[in-house]
Amino acid sequence: MRYVKFGKTGLEVSPLVLGCMTYGIPDRGNHAWTxxxxxxxxxxxxxxxLGINFFDTANAYSDGTSEEVVGRALKDFARRDEVVIxxxxxxxxxxxxxxxxxSRKAIFHSVDDSLSRLGTDYVDLLQIHRFxxxxxxxxxxxxxxxxxxxxxxxxxxxSSMHAWQFAKMVYTSRLHGxxxxxxxxxxxxxxxxxxxxxxxxxxxxxxxxxxPWSPLARGRLTRDWDxxxxxxxxxxxxxxxxxxxxxxxxxxxxxxxxxxxxxxxPRAQVALAWVAxxxxxxxxxxxxxxxxxxxxxxxxxxxxxxEEEIATLEGAYAPHPVEGFQ
Numbered sequence: 001m002r003y004v005k006f007g008k009t010g011l012e013v014s015p016l017v018l019g020c021m022t023y024g025i026p027d028r029g030n031h032a033w034t035x036x037x038x039x040x041x042x043x044x045x046x047x048x049x050l051g052i053n054f055f056d057t058a059n060a061y062s063d064g065t066s067e068e069v070v071g072r073a074l075k076d077f078a079r080r081d082e083v084v085i086x087x088x089x090x091x092x093x094x095x096x097x098x099x100x101x102x103s104r105k106a107i108f109h110s111v112d113d114s115l116s117r118l119g120t121d122y123v124d125l126l127q128i129h130r131f132x133x134x135x136x137x138x139x140x141x142x143x144x145x146x147x148x149x150x151x152x153x154x155x156x157x158x159s160s161m162h163a164w165q166f167a168k169m170v171y172t173s174r175l176h177g178x179x180x181x182x183x184x185x186x187x188x189x190x191x192x193x194x195x196x197x198x199x200x201x202x203x204x205x206x207x208x209x210x211x212p213w214s215p216l217a218r219g220r221l222t223r224d225w226d227x228x229x230x231x232x233x234x235x236x237x238x239x240x241x242x243x244x245x246x247x248x249x250x251x252x253x254x255x256x257x258x259x260x261x262x263x264x265x266p267r268a269q270v271a272l273a274w275v276a277x278x279x280x281x282x283x284x285x286x287x288x289x290x291x292x293x294x295x296x297x298x299x300x301x302x303x304x305x306x307e308e309e310i311a312t313l314e315g316a317y318a319p320h321p322v323e324g325f326q
Contacts, residue, residue, distance in 0.1 A: 001051025001298075004282060007182045008207030009155060011124070013084055015276065015301050017054040017211055018047045018294075019285040023069045024062025034062050035289060037069045043288045044073040048083075050298050056185075056211070056285055058088035058129060059114050071118035080120060087114050088159065090129035102132035104143040111147055126153035127185060130325065131161035137169050138176070145178035157183035159213070160325050163198035170206060181208065185285065187323065188212035188278075190221055190256065190271055190313055191249050194322050200280045209282040212275055216286075221271035224257070225250045251316035259309050265299070266292070272300035274313055 003012040022033065023040035035043075044055070055074065057066045067087060074083055089110040092100030100106060111126065126147060132140060144156045158166055158181050166184065173180045184203050188195045189212065203210050216222055260267040275284045286297040305313070 003053070006155075006282060007203075007209030009182050009209075011084065011155065011182075013054045013283055014052045015283045016052050016297050017056050017086075017283050017285040018044070018052050019213065019287045020044075020055055020057040020066050020070045021061045022287050022289050023057075024065035025069075026062075028063040028065050029061065031062055033289065037072070040069050041073045041076075043294065044070065045077050046291070046294050047288070048078055050294060052294075052298075053082060054084045054086070054283060056086040057118075058091075058127075059093060059110050059117075060088070060091035060129065064093065064113065064117050067114055067117035071120060075119055084124040085118065085120065086125035086127060086157070087118065087123050088127040088129040089114070090132065102128055102135045102140040102143075104139055107140070107143040107147065111152055115152060122152050122154060124154045125157050125183065126155070127157040127159055127183070129159050131158075131165045131169075137172050141169060141173050141176070141178050145173070148179045155179075155182045157181055157185060157209075157211075159185040160187055162322075162325070163202050166199065167202060170208075183209040183211055183282070185211045185213055187214055188275065188281075189215050189217045190252050190274055190317070191217045192320055192323065193317055194320055200278075204280040210280045211283050211285055212281060213285045215275040215284040216268055216271050220249075221253060221256050222266070222268045225253045248316045248318035252313065255313050255316060259305075259312055263303075265303065266296050268293070268296040269300040269303050270305070270309075270313070272297060273303040273305055274310065276301055277305060277310075 001014055004015050006013050021031065022035055024034050026034045026036055055070055057070050059067060074085065089107055090102055098105050114123065115121065147153050148156060156179055170181055184199060186195050186199055200210060256267050256271050260270045263270065272284060275281060288294045
């Protein structure tokens with residue numbers, strides 16, 4: 001496994017991130033496809049064996065139990081200094097006031113809870129899961145700065161939002177001399193390329209790492225258009241992401257199939273290779289619930305698509321509504 005610099009930081013990460021939303025305690029949260037701890041641990045161990053050192057979870061995944069499962073597995077299978085642990089804060093974790101959002105109180109509380117569940121003194125990357133329009137950005141940014149200065153996070157990152165919102169936060173941090181965001185985790189794949197208009201060029205210009213989520217479009221790029229899966233049938237949030245421009249999306253899925261058949265590789269490798277090769281992308285976030293998922297992900301990093309293949313994959317794309325900021 002080769003390693004890459006994380007944006008303009010000195011941090012070295014694998015060019016793949018293991019997304020850990022699938023791991024936790026079933027029936028906690030709203031993920032019907034969650035694998036329990038016994039089922040989850042082999043995937044985390046295999047990722048480490050393959051050289052993946054970057055693990056992404058969130059306090060919202062399976063009511064925080066994803067953090068618990070991931071924390072215990074990494075403690076058993078790796079040394080703390082060998083891995084990069086990322087988590088997130090924003091989504092509401094309780095029914096009372098201040099149990100969600102990006103206020104100073106909410107951030108401090110959620111960070112301490114996450115560290116307890118992960119069983120670590122610090123996270124390498126603390127990300128805001130979404131933009132909070134109800135809290136002044138100055139309050140959020142100073143709180144994140146103080147979390148870093150307290151030694152509870154090494155770096156801070158952000159996830160899906162409008163580019164103008166992210167730019168406002170980056171420059172507000174710079175204005176005050178506070179810790180700046182080093183990464184953007186955004187929704188980016190062959191079926192959803194709207195981030196190419198504003199967000200990714202901004203990140204490239206500012207040296208900010210891009211770690212796309214859902215690079216396989218919730219699996220839609222890995223199977224025939226009319227084929228479904230248990231997760232797709234039970235993915236409430238995923239159902240909001242891909243609901244428009246059906247003709248163009250179908251054509252893209254068919255293009256992935258055609259390129260994969262000519263190459264003699266699984267479709268997942270082609271779709272992921274496209275994301276990994278895009279300008280500005282540091283490391284796509286991949287989920288794994290079957291053994292071949294990790295093998296395909298690692299193989300995709302070494303699969304170099306030709307200009308002709310890229311043109312085939314991109315040719316049918318049509319503009320989409322921006323989805324995933326909710």
